[in-house]
Amino acid sequence: MIAEACTRRKLIDLTVALARIDSVNTTLDPAGGGEAEVGEFVRNWMTAQGWEVHVEWPASGRPNVVGVIAGGDGATLMINAHLDTVGGVPEALEVGVTDRRIHGRGVLDTKGGLAAALLAAAELDPGEPPGDIVIAAVCDEEADSIGTSHILRHWHPDAAIVIEPTDLAIVTGHRGFGILDVTCIGRAAHTGHRREGINAIDSMARLVTELAELDSRLAERETDPLFGPPSIQVTRVEGGRELFTVPDRCAATIEIRTVPGFDVQDFAAVVDTVDARTADGVTCRHEWVIERPPFEVDADAPIARSARAALMASGREVTITGAPFWTDAALFAAASVPAVVLGPGGHGIHSIDEWVEIDDLVACHDTLRHVMTNFGSHPESPIGNRP
Numbered sequence: 239m240i241a242e243a244c245t246r247r248k249l250i251d252l253t254v255a256l257a258r259i260d261s262v263n264t265t266l267d268p269a270g271g272g273e274a275e276v277g278e279f280v281r282n283w284m285t286a287q288g289w290e291v292h293v294e295w296p297a298s299g300r301p302n303v304v305g306v307i308a309g310g311d312g313a314t315l316m317i318n319a320h321l322d323t324v325g326g327v328p329e330a331l332e333v334g335v336t337d338r339r340i341h342g343r344g345v346l347d348t349k350g351g352l353a354a355a356l357l358a359a360a361e362l363d364p365g366e367p368p369g370d371i372v373i374a375a376v377c378d379e380e381a382d383s384i385g386t387s388h389i390l391r392h393w394h395p396d397a398a399i400v401i402e403p404t405d406l407a408i409v410t411g412h413r414g415f416g417i418l419d420v421t422c423i424g425r426a427a428h429t430g431h432r433r434e435g436i437n438a439i440d441s442m443a444r445l446v447t448e449l450a451e452l453d454s455r456l457a458e459r460e461t462d463p464l465f466g467p468p469s470i471q472v473t474r475v476e477g478g479r480e481l482f483t484v485p486d487r488c489a490a491t492i493e494i495r496t497v498p499g500f501d502v503q504d505f506a507a508v509v510d511t512v513d514a515r516t517a518d519g520v521t522c523r524h525e526w527v528i529e530r531p532p533f534e535v536d537a538d539a540p541i542a543r544s545a546r547a548a549l550m551a552s553g554r555e556v557t558i559t560g561a562p563f564w565t566d567a568a569l570f571a572a573a574s575v576p577a578v579v580l581g582p583g584g585h586g587i588h589s590i591d592e593w594v595e596i597d598d599l600v601a602c603h604d605t606l607r608h609v610m611t612n613f614g615s616h617p618e619s620p621i622g623n624r625p
């Protein structure tokens with residue numbers, strides 16, 4: 239009981255300490271704190287545990303901090319959690335603790351889970367884990383995932399747990415996404431002579447309507463409940479220049495969500511729709527800004543089984559589900575590293591009041607500790623690679 243209370247106290251203190259360091263992703267907000275200071279905190283914390291610590295720089299001022307706890311000859315397990323957060327109004331960045339919750343930007347997404355992983359690993363006795371445990375605290379998950387992309391070029395774990403808020407459900411799949419920028423170019427003219435111009439906003443409006451109809455058709459498709467349907471939505475529109483001028487330019491950003499078997503290529507119909515705009519005298523250009531694959535792992539993969547056993551050992555109900563959001567787990571899957579997504583519950587990620595449930599931090603800690611001490615204990619497990 240005393241040990242439990244002690245773990246709880248440590249989890250609260252470490253989560254609060256991590257959250258009090260502004261690490262708003264600088265790609266999202268150039269005025270944000272970035273990952274350097276919180277990375278330095280984590281590096282010092284890991285070093286104080288006597289771990290082997292690596293600091294990598296996927297970009298200037300953007301560190302990944304990786305701690306290695308040496309284990310036996312079994313499989314190497316990586317726990318991946320991101321250091322960066324989204325921004326928000328000043329109130330969102332204030333950190334506070336109540337009886338059952340910790341409030342503040344990043345406590346749920348995903349500094350509380352990082353604290354749980356760090357403390358669980360710090361409790362391991364030397365040589366206790368069957369294989370090496372690698373804790374990767376990465377930069378830039380909230381924007382371009384340069385942190386995990388960099389990690390996967392240098393580290394080759396046998397399996398991974400990606401920490402994100404899942405209410406302690408085991409997430410074994412989620413959709414991918416693609417972002418498409420579209421610009422329609424018409425012809426400017428005085429609005430009194432509107433027939434001499436070509437209105438780019440009219441053209442974009444028709445395109446937006448067509449995409450909404452396409453989205454409705456996609457929603458009717460029979461889909462795997464793990465992923466839900468593929469989708470398409472317009473997330474930004476900007477156009478026109480001034481009063482009394484026929485708008486000659488309108489730009490939009492389109493977000494698509496892909497599922498296995500219906501990927502970016504299958505959205506070619508969308509691009510055809512875009513290009514069809516040239517038919518009414520407007521020229522439309524499209525450009526893919528970013529594409530990310532969907533994520534899927536076999537629910538019977540050793541890492542999923544191990545997570546299930548850990549949850550059962552702590553008496554929790556096991557839920558296997560999909561996630562509505564994209565995570566770095568898709569990058570692990572693309573690198574052929576089986577991974578699951580798991581983390582504490584709470585509410586309000588990316589909103590004004592983000593909070594994490596303290597009981598869930600304790601349960602997340604216990605679950606991760608159980609996986610760390612058991613994963614890869616089977617003799618047939620492959621031996622992990624180190625860089």
Ligand SMILES: [Zn+2]
Nearest residue numbers: 347348379402
């Ligand atoms: Zn996150």
